Amino acid sequence: MNEPLEEEQICGGCDTIPDEDGCECREVLCCLCGEKDHIYNMENPLKDCDEWEFIPFCDKVDGFTCRCCYEEEEEEEDCMEEDEECI
Ligand SMILES: [Zn+2]
Numbered sequence: 001m002n003e004p005l006e007e008e009q010i011c012g013g014c015d016t017i018p019d020e021d022g023c024e025c026r027e028v029l030c031c032l033c034g035e036k037d038h039i040y041n042m043e044n045p046l047k048d049c050d051e052w053e054f055i056p057f058c059d060k061v062d063g064f065t066c067r068c069c070y071e072e073e074e075e076e077e078d079c080m081e082e083d084e085e086c087i
């Protein structure tokens with residue numbers, strides 16, 4: 001039996017390879033409202049960074065926000081940008 005090792009390592013829930021901190025199925029708290037959800041359902045400013053997978057979990061854990069808080073923040077940023085353009 002030749003079972004491919006790579007597929008075994010990838011978590012079926014989040015399609016990431018679990019490291020010593022686990023995979024993206026683990027639950028984290030929203031830093032703004034305290035909502036608890038899986039990492040893959042949360043937003044994090046660091047997620048846009050190419051090094052996301054290499055950033056230690058302890059550095060990510062304080063930056064998670066749920067989608068509601070994230071969208072609120074985005075809207076605020078958009079408003080600020082519009083104001084700047086008017087000036
Ligand atoms: Zn997972």
Ligand SMILES: [Zn+2]
Nearest residue numbers: 030033066069
């Ligand atoms: Zn939140």
